[in-house]
Amino acid sequence: MELIVSKNFNKKDSYKLETYLAGGGYEAIKKCLSSMKPADVIEEVKKSGLRGRGGAGFPTGMKWSFVPKESSVPKYLAVNADEGEPGTFKDRLVLELDPHLLLEGIMIASYAVGIGTAYVYIRGEYKKAFDTVHDAIKECYQKGFLGENIFGKNYKLDIHVHAGAGAYICGEETGLIESLEGRRGQPRLKPPFPAVSGLFMGPTVINNVETLAFVPSIINKGGEWFSAIGTPKNSGTRLFGVSGSVEKPGVYELELGITARKLIYEICGGVKGGKKLKGFIPGGLSAPIMTAEELDTPLDFDSLAKAGSMAGSGGVIAISEDASIPKIAARTADFYAHESCGQCTQCREGTRWVSQLFNKIYQGRGKKKDIDLILDVCSNMMGQTICVLSDACAMPSIAFIKKFRHEFEALVK
Amino acid sequence: MPNIIIDGNQIEAMATDTILSAASRAGIEIPHFCYHPELQYAGSCRMCMVEVEKSPKLLTACSTMVSEGMIVRTSTEKVKKARAAVLEFLLINHPLDCPICDKAGECPLQDNYYKYSARESRYEEEKWHKRKKIDLGPTITHDEERCILCTRCVRFMQDIARSPQLVVTRRGSKNTLSTYPGAAFDNPYSLNTVDICPVGALTSKDFRFKCRAWYLKSSRSVCPFCATGCSTVIQHDQNVVHRILPDKNEKINGSFMCDYGRLFRKHISSENRMTAPVIKNNRKDASSITTEESYDKAFTLIGERLASVLKNDGAKQAGILLSPYLSVEEAYIILKTFYEAGSSHIALIDCGEGIDGFNFSDDYLISKDKSPNKTGILELAKKMGINFIKPEALASAAGTKKVRALVFAGPPFGMSEYYEKNKAELDSADFILSLCSHFQAPASRSDAAMPFSLWCESEGHFVNKRNMVRHYCAAVCSPAKDAPDNIQVLCRLASLFKVKMDYRSPVEVYNDIKNQMHLFE
Numbered sequence: 001m002e003l004i005v006s007k008n009f010n011k012k013d014s015y016k017l018e019t020y021l022a023g024g025g026y027e028a029i030k031k032c033l034s035s036m037k038p039a040d041v042i043e044e045v046k047k048s049g050l051r052g053r054g055g056a057g058f059p060t061g062m063k064w065s066f067v068p069k070e071s072s073v074p075k076y077l078a079v080n081a082d083e084g085e086p087g088t089f090k091d092r093l094v095l096e097l098d099p100h101l102l103l104e105g106i107m108i109a110s111y112a113v114g115i116g117t118a119y120v121y122i123r124g125e126y127k128k129a130f131d132t133v134h135d136a137i138k139e140c141y142q143k144g145f146l147g148e149n150i151f152g153k154n155y156k157l158d159i160h161v162h163a164g165a166g167a168y169i170c171g172e173e174t175g176l177i178e179s180l181e182g183r184r185g186q187p188r189l190k191p192p193f194p195a196v197s198g199l200f201m202g203p204t205v206i207n208n209v210e211t212l213a214f215v216p217s218i219i220n221k222g223g224e225w226f227s228a229i230g231t232p233k234n235s236g237t238r239l240f241g242v243s244g245s246v247e248k249p250g251v252y253e254l255e256l257g258i259t260a261r262k263l264i265y266e267i268c269g270g271v272k273g274g275k276k277l278k279g280f281i282p283g284g285l286s287a288p289i290m291t292a293e294e295l296d297t298p299l300d301f302d303s304l305a306k307a308g309s310m311a312g313s314g315g316v317i318a319i320s321e322d323a324s325i326p327k328i329a330a331r332t333a334d335f336y337a338h339e340s341c342g343q344c345t346q347c348r349e350g351t352r353w354v355s356q357l358f359n360k361i362y363q364g365r366g367k368k369k370d371i372d373l374i375l376d377v378c379s380n381m382m383g384q385t386i387c388v389l390s391d392a393c394a395m396p397s398i399a400f401i402k403k404f405r406h407e408f409e410a411l412v413k
Numbered sequence: 414m415p416n417i418i419i420d421g422n423q424i425e426a427m428a429t430d431t432i433l434s435a436a437s438r439a440g441i442e443i444p445h446f447c448y449h450p451e452l453q454y455a456g457s458c459r460m461c462m463v464e465v466e467k468s469p470k471l472l473t474a475c476s477t478m479v480s481e482g483m484i485v486r487t488s489t490e491k492v493k494k495a496r497a498a499v500l501e502f503l504l505i506n507h508p509l510d511c512p513i514c515d516k517a518g519e520c521p522l523q524d525n526y527y528k529y530s531a532r533e534s535r536y537e538e539e540k541w542h543k544r545k546k547i548d549l550g551p552t553i554t555h556d557e558e559r560c561i562l563c564t565r566c567v568r569f570m571q572d573i574a575r576s577p578q579l580v581v582t583r584r585g586s587k588n589t590l591s592t593y594p595g596a597a598f599d600n601p602y603s604l605n606t607v608d609i610c611p612v613g614a615l616t617s618k619d620f621r622f623k624c625r626a627w628y629l630k631s632s633r634s635v636c637p638f639c640a641t642g643c644s645t646v647i648q649h650d651q652n653v654v655h656r657i658l659p660d661k662n663e664k665i666n667g668s669f670m671c672d673y674g675r676l677f678r679k680h681i682s683s684e685n686r687m688t689a690p691v692i693k694n695n696r697k698d699a700s701s702i703t704t705e706e707s708y709d710k711a712f713t714l715i716g717e718r719l720a721s722v723l724k725n726d727g728a729k730q731a732g733i734l735l736s737p738y739l740s741v742e743e744a745y746i747i748l749k750t751f752y753e754a755g756s757s758h759i760a761l762i763d764c765g766e767g768i769d770g771f772n773f774s775d776d777y778l779i780s781k782d783k784s785p786n787k788t789g790i791l792e793l794a795k796k797m798g799i800n801f802i803k804p805e806a807l808a809s810a811a812g813t814k815k816v817r818a819l820v821f822a823g824p825p826f827g828m829s830e831y832y833e834k835n836k837a838e839l840d841s842a843d844f845i846l847s848l849c850s851h852f853q854a855p856a857s858r859s860d861a862a863m864p865f866s867l868w869c870e871s872e873g874h875f876v877n878k879r880n881m882v883r884h885y886c887a888a889v890c891s892p893a894k895d896a897p898d899n900i901q902v903l904c905r906l907a908s909l910f911k912v913k914m915d916y917r918s919p920v921e922v923y924n925d926i927k928n929q930m931h932l933f934e
Binding site for chain 2: 167184189337338339340341342343344345346347348349350351352353356357360373380383384385386
């Protein structure tokens with residue numbers, strides 16, 4: 001299989017401009033600027049079937065086409081590099097090892113949508129990634145790849161990097177916008193959607209790092225080439241970040257459609273210590289857990305949605321037979337209670353309540369009724385709030401109980 | 414004009430309507446906490462969620478714009494469950510200390526709980542313990558545990574008061590309202606946040622623990638603090654005014670008013686309010702006897718002294734100083750009396766930019782002009798052909814004995830300062846009479862002082878700086894026992910100057926002003 005996003009990861013000094021150029025870098029943006037109209041670029045990306053790699057899996061070309069062509073106010077691109085979903089660490093590698101691939105993706109996306117300013121919002125803890133991207137941007141300015149008349153063409157683009165300050169919620173796209181604008185990072189009410197009025201009230205595209213990193217190859221090789229990889233409607237490869245109880249955790253670029261069994265047992269060498277698998281979380285912590293019986297589910301957007309979970313950010317967490325699901329559930333709810341911005345009632349109060357209940361059960365102080373209480377509280381938290389953090393706590397909580405109820409019942413009085 | 418259907422009712426909404434605003438105009442109640450009609454919506458309490466046809470999720474009525482053909486349902490099972498859930502969530506970390514909470518009885522959280530939930534909590538865990546009794550600033554005490562984080566106060570300070578002194582800090586259920594570290598919440602509009610707080614988190618230091626809300630009776634009134642003339646509600650119990658709140662008036666003050674107007678309350682129950690007529694034997698002799706008299710006796714004595722001072726010259730040697738706190742009715746009687754009696758020494762106090770050295774103003778509600786009824790009194794005088802002399806000119810007329818008898822009419826605000834400044838000259842008058850609400854200068858330095866009711870104890874009209882005629886009614890009784898009302902006191906004063914006035918009520922005076930002078934219609 002041909003690597004697309006991670007093709008440069010193993011090169012020496014992969015993060016340097018000269019390395020990137022030697023590998024044919026920045027040819028795609030030159031192609032766009034010299035022989036493609038912005039609409040052609042969008043069309044090519046639509047043809048590729050590329051779907052967002054951040055969590056929701058929304059078709060990228062369609063997202064770009066939602067932004068009005070004519071706008072009286074500046075349009076913006078915000079790159080979501082606030083990789084905060086527990087179990088997810090794949091964008092970090094792109095940022096640290098191949099920043100120019102991201103920058104070229106940003107240039108193409110900006111050209112396609114008519115954007116003159118892009119921001120890369122990088123998770124605050126990613127200090128090295130911040131420095132690397134910052135330096136890469138500097139290299140581009142020095143070479144005339146950014147700023148006025150980039151690559152000698154009549155097109156202007158500025159890219160800025162912005163460090164987050166340690167809030168998971170700033171990875172939610174409108175929370176990210178608020179934070180970029182200098183305010184408290186909390187999601188905005190929609191409508192208006194960012195494509196209409198986002199950053200600084202301008203039409204805004206928000207794309208994940210990995211998503212944009214696919215774009216140069218799509219332009220170079222064509223949308224059809226990309227759509228032939230993976231499965232129909234789930235085209236291309238993606239970076240899977242595998243953690244938990246596996247022999248070989250890490251980031252792997254694999255075709256969409258690969259099953260969990262293949263990923264865990266063939267690619268990652270099986271469960272650590274030869275133990276049995278109890279279950280796995282397929283797409284970052286907010287994806288509902290799946291059991292060992294569901295190992296043959298393909299890890300693509302549609303198959304996982306059909307199975308009641310989600311592909312999310314591609315962070316696969318393997319859970320071995322000796323792990324305690326109530327403990328994992330408690331730890332999961334703790335995370336969301338800690339990260340809720342607290343503006344919506346259900347999320348602010350619900351995440352803490354669920355975390356209290358899970359902890360109580362795990363510590364052996366729970367009662368039988370608490371199990372059903374969690375389910376009911378979670379049902380009151382779903383689909384009720386401004387953003388989906390509340391759902392992100394409720395969905396996995398419900399799955400933990402529904403799929404491993406016996407473990408909870410064994411702990412309560 | 415989008416036509417929408419809410420709960421089966423066909424409603425013609427406005428293009429700018431949200432579901433909530435259209436519903437409330439049609440009399441359909443949609444419960445809410447963070448929404449306030451005069452603030453930018455936040456959509457965060459999630460209490461106002463309703464079902465909208467073709468929308469898979471419930472939508473917040475406060476933030477969803479109406480559109481043609483929209484079908485809304487506000488009380489389906491799904492909506493009811495969501496509301497009850499929001500209330501359950503809100504109460505899990507709320508202290509439920511209603512029995513000692515000032516908001517009880519007028520608390521939206523309490524009311525909505527009884528209306529839309531009223532079920533026992535399933536929460537058995539430890540509540541968050543947050544800080545209580547926080548001294549937020551000179552006017553407000555904050556209870557973090559009661560706060561439901563609706564951010565109404567934050568948005569009020571940002572959008573209306575345009576001084577973003579409040580902010581939510583921390584995250585999730587640890588969220589709490591705060592000022593900048595070490596900074597006091599000291600905005601002149603701070604107490605509005607207490608009114609709009611949907612729980613008892615922000616309490617007014619002036620009202621805290623003074624009275625239960627359900628004992629309060631409300632009377633609509635007008636604020637006398639400045640020339641803006643905000644609409645107010647005076648709330649009182651057992652003849653004590655406990656608080657003054659803004660009354661909604663879209664033309665003047667919206668739903669808000671300034672803190673100074675509210676705290677003007679302190680003048681009403683001040684300890685030096687006059688309770689009976691006071692007569693001094695000899696004003697200039699400090700050891701002279703001061704006696705409280707009945708109204709009849711006092712008027713007789715005042716009549717005798719006036720006659721002996723003015724002799725045959727009548728009112729020509731009498732001067733009058735009007736307070737801009739007088740109603741147009743009161744001013745009308747005084748002006749007519751002195752005009753007809755032939756006095757040319759008529760002056761009006763101007764409170765200028767403020768009394769007690771206060772001189773704050775802004776372009777929102779606090780006017781530069783701190784005289785509540787200067788506009789009305791000037792208008793009356795103009796129509797009657799009376800030229801006011803300057804208050805300083807009145808003082809020098811007393812100093813040069815052109816004026817032998819002086820009358821100070823109205824509350825002491827601004828008048829006390831004037832008296833202190835011109836004491837030497839004013840004291841040369843042979844006789845000084847004060848009609849005053851408070852026993853302080855000039856009343857305390859007069860030969861005779863008659864109790865005079867404040868605006869909240871009488872009926873009348875002010876005319877604000879934008880020429881709007883503002884009516885107010887008595888909310889409480891004057892602290893003076895068996896006091897005749899201001900109109901009767903002024904009519905009796907007129908009779909001492911041989912001018913016949915027989916008005917029995919402010920309404921009769923106002924009718925004359927309207928019908929004969931065609932003013933303030």
